[in-house]
Amino acid sequence: DVKVTQSSRYLVKRTGEKVFLECVQDMDHENMFWYRQDPGLGLRLIYFSYDVKMKEKGDIPEGYSVSREKKERFSLILESASTNQTSMYLCASRPGQSNQPQHFGDGTRLSIL
Amino acid sequence: LAKTTQPISMDSYEGQEVNITCSHNNIATNDYITWYQQFPSQGPRFIIQGYKTKVTNEVASLFIPADRKSSTLSLPRVSLSDTAVYYCLVGDPTFTGGGNKLTFGTGTQLKVEL
Numbered sequence: 001d002v003k004v005t006q007s008s009r010y011l012v013k014r015t016g017e018k019v020f021l022e023c024v025q026d027m028d029h030e031n032m033f034w035y036r037q038d039p040g041l042g043l044r045l046i047y048f049s050y051d052v053k054m055k056e057k058g059d060i061p062e063g064y065s066v067s068r069e070k071k072e073r074f075s076l077i078l079e080s081a082s083t084n085q086t087s088m089y090l091c092a093s094r095p096g097q098s099n100q101p102q103h104f105g106d107g108t109r110l111s112i113l
Numbered sequence: 114l115a116k117t118t119q120p121i122s123m124d125s126y127e128g129q130e131v132n133i134t135c136s137h138n139n140i141a142t143n144d145y146i147t148w149y150q151q152f153p154s155q156g157p158r159f160i161i162q163g164y165k166t167k168v169t170n171e172v173a174s175l176f177i178p179a180d181r182k183s184s185t186l187s188l189p190r191v192s193l194s195d196t197a198v199y200y201c202l203v204g205d206p207t208f209t210g211g212g213n214k215l216t217f218g219t220g221t222q223l224k225v226e227l
Contacts, residue, residue: 004156035217040219041219042200042218042219042220043157043200043217044217090156090157092156099145099162099164101147101149101159101162103159104149104156104158105156106154106155106156107154107155107156109154
């Protein structure tokens with residue numbers, strides 16, 4: 001079974017802090033994704049990566065950056081956290097060049113005070 | 114980018130068959146249709162994926178008509194544990210470039226009662 005692990009289930013940070021959310025997958029997948037999920041808005045794609053050191057913006061990249069230095073790890077960075085970034089953050093991965101679906105981690109509920 | 118439309122909510126009783134229909138009028142030739150299930154405080158879990166006609170696995174069936182402008186997820190004999198949000202997604206999973214963005218809608222909240 002594919003395992004996508006997010007480093008924290010719950011996280012509380014303060015406005016202006018630099019926040020790192022980590023995601024690791026154990027299936028050698030090329031593609032990795034970061035979403036945020038908010039009530040009434042569903043899941044929205046922030047960034048995705050299709051290879052090491054490669055990244056592309058999703059639908060709502062503002063205020064976020066990402067890092068993919070190793071194939072198994074995809075990090076989401078909040079450069080200067082703001083209260084409107086309080087949300088559930090979900091990481092996913094899938095094999096590249098195939099019709100296989102994305103597999104998700106259990107999410108990190110981030111609160112910015 | 115193909116968008117999807119699903120009912121916001123559905124109610125059912127244990128033992129019944131539940132069918133959730135998703136509309137995707139501007140589906141592209143290479144797009145697959147994928148369904149996910151999500152429980153509170155968990156990430157979405159893959160249920161089933163298809164391209165055309167019918168796909169069945171141990172959990173559900175997916176019916177896709179010839180024009181592919183809609184699809185129906187069928188859950189046989191639901192139980193209380195099937196209470197969850199169900200998402201329909203349309204996209205080309207083989208495309209790893211800038212278009213590889215599978216858009217999640219707000220999903221369908223299925224509530225199963227005794």
